[in-house]
Amino acid sequence: MLEVFLRKHEVDIALLQEVTPGGNITFSGYQSHVNIGMSERGTAILAKAKLPLRRIECIPSGRGIVAYYGNICILNICAPSGSSNRKEREEFFNTGLMELLPHVSTEILAGNLNCLLSNGDCTGHRPSSKALERMVQGLRL
Numbered sequence: 001m002l003e004v005f006l007r008k009h010e011v012d013i014a015l016l017q018e019v020t021p022g023g024n025i026t027f028s029g030y031q032s033h034v035n036i037g038m039s040e041r042g043t044a045i046l047a048k049a050k051l052p053l054r055r056i057e058c059i060p061s062g063r064g065i066v067a068y069y070g071n072i073c074i075l076n077i078c079a080p081s082g083s084s085n086r087k088e089r090e091e092f093f094n095t096g097l098m099e100l101l102p103h104v105s106t107e108i109l110a111g112n113l114n115c116l117l118s119n120g121d122c123t124g125h126r127p128s129s130k131a132l133e134r135m136v137q138g139l140r141l
Contacts, residue, residue: 003027012051013069015076016044037062043076059096066100073102079129086129093131101135 006014006027016025019042025032031049035058036042042062047053053067053074064077077097080088102108 006030006046011046012048013074014046015074016046017076017078018042019044033065033067035059035062035065043078045074045076047074057100059099061092061096063092064097064100066102071107073108075100075108079132089129090131093129093135097135 002014002025005011019025019034019036021036021040025034025044025046027046029049030046031053032044032046033053033056034042034044037060039062043065045053045056045065045067047067047069051069053069056065056067058065063079064075066076067074077100079092079097
């Protein structure tokens with residue numbers, strides 16, 4: 001189904017999360033970069049083969065992978081979710097994510113932060129992160 005969706009909608013770059021080792025994400029005309037972590041889940045970046053990605057880096061948890069296309073930073077992150085994982089989520093934003101962030105000014109395309117910065121972005125409980133708020137302000141996102 002994923003391959004049909006990519007082709008039908010002419011997707012150039014796709015960011016995938018909750019990828020498992022047994023999942024086959026090899027499609028003709030696409031390159032795939034997968035980061036499976038210790039929990040046997042991870043993140044991936046799919047890009048059309050004609051788009052040369054470079055400087056591909058991963059973090060051991062599998063929760064993040066980064067690649068560059070020209071001056072665009074393609075950052076796919078999947079922060080820990082749920083109120084029971086608040087401490088793990090804060091630690092992720094304070095340490096794990098920092099390994100993947102660009103060290104120079106660039107355009108950033110990002111994946112799922114599993115947090116919201118504004119009450120207006122949700123109905124019900126707002127999963128928040130002070131570390132994420134500081135990072136967004138510091139990077140002027």
